[in-house]
Amino acid sequence: MNEDHLDIKTPEFVSIQFQIAGLGSRSAAFIIDQLLLMAFNILSLIVLFFVLDGMSKMEFIFIGNSLPIAITIIVLFLVNGGYFFAYEFFSGGRTLGKKLMGIRVIQENGHSITLLSSFIRNLIRIIDSLPTAYFLGIIMIFFHSKHKRLGDLVAGTIVVHERKAKRKKKLSPLENELNNRGLSKDDLILDEWTLKSLGMKDWKLVKTYASRFLQIPLDERNQLTEQIAVILFPKVGLDPSGKATDELENNLLVLYLVLLEEWEFEL
Structure with a gap:
């Protein structure tokens, strides 16, 4: 070495x-x-x-x-x-x-x-x-x-x-989906205390959700979205009740982008 x-x-x-x-x-x-x-x-x-x-x-x-x-x-x-x-x-x-x-x-x-x-x-x-x-x-x-x-x-x-993330010339399907929805990490501002309160399990949960987002059937995805929103949203000060599924999806995908920047160096 x-x-x-x-x-x-x-x-x-x-x-x-x-x-x-x-x-x-x-x-x-x-x-x-x-x-x-x-x-x-x-x-x-x-x-x-x-x-x-x-x-x-x-x-x-x-x-x-x-x-x-x-x-x-x-x-x-x-x-x-x-x-x-x-x-x-x-x-x-x-x-x-x-x-x-x-x-x-x-x-x-x-x-x-x-x-x-x-x-x-x-x-x-x-x-x-x-x-x-x-x-x-x-x-x-x-x-x-x-x-x-x-x-x-x-x-x-x-x-x-700093390890610079290597961007592929061709965007992944998830990146294309995020672009089509007009989502970015700036859509959700979290303070440092809130970020530190989210642990490895929370990151793995939202990472798994984002990675499987486009592969799972719509009905299963809707159900999974609601379940994960109930678990994670209270931790970041969001209320999942009364929100449409599309809005819950957008919030979870933005949360993924925010945590990606925080956890990208984690093993």
Whole structure:
């Protein structure tokens, strides 16, 4: 196996290859994230200055300048400390910097990063930043065969380049059906909490439905549509009652497109 690639075998013994992100792309993503955090920090301090400058003498006597400063310190601590942890978990292993560089954090088995892994990975970031300027992390990434820093080793994660889905020149029957119906993933907007509440079983259910959609007889399809809608719609805030079968079908197919983007990297 090439040291810059990671081969993962699925339970069906199908090999999937990921390109491992090296020091260059990871450093660029980190610099972008740090610039964003720096801009936020500077803006927060400017706001604090104007708040203190605008306080009246009475406010200063009774409140003092300690409360605005304490609030600012707490906000800066939460944002700077939780930025990487929250973004990597809720955005599929990608901070803003990683999105721009086309890389993401995943589990070593190819699955999306978990809450615990994200927490451990970014907690160890404190050690990786020692003794200064992220020196230990840079050395680890440079010399490790899979370009891992200490946080990746402990959390069981790895940073890879985004796998671009290869589009066939000729659209599949399902893609043609979606185009004919004028459906896209933008027809259903789900927040991150709702997306995270849908698990592997939900994805496999809607994926099986979409893959069999054009093959099963109409009567059986109508019955299956109603059954799956009753199971999945409440989880995404939709009410299946009183809706025509065509509308239920469209909603399920759009849900498939939304989850496809979320689960396309899953094995």
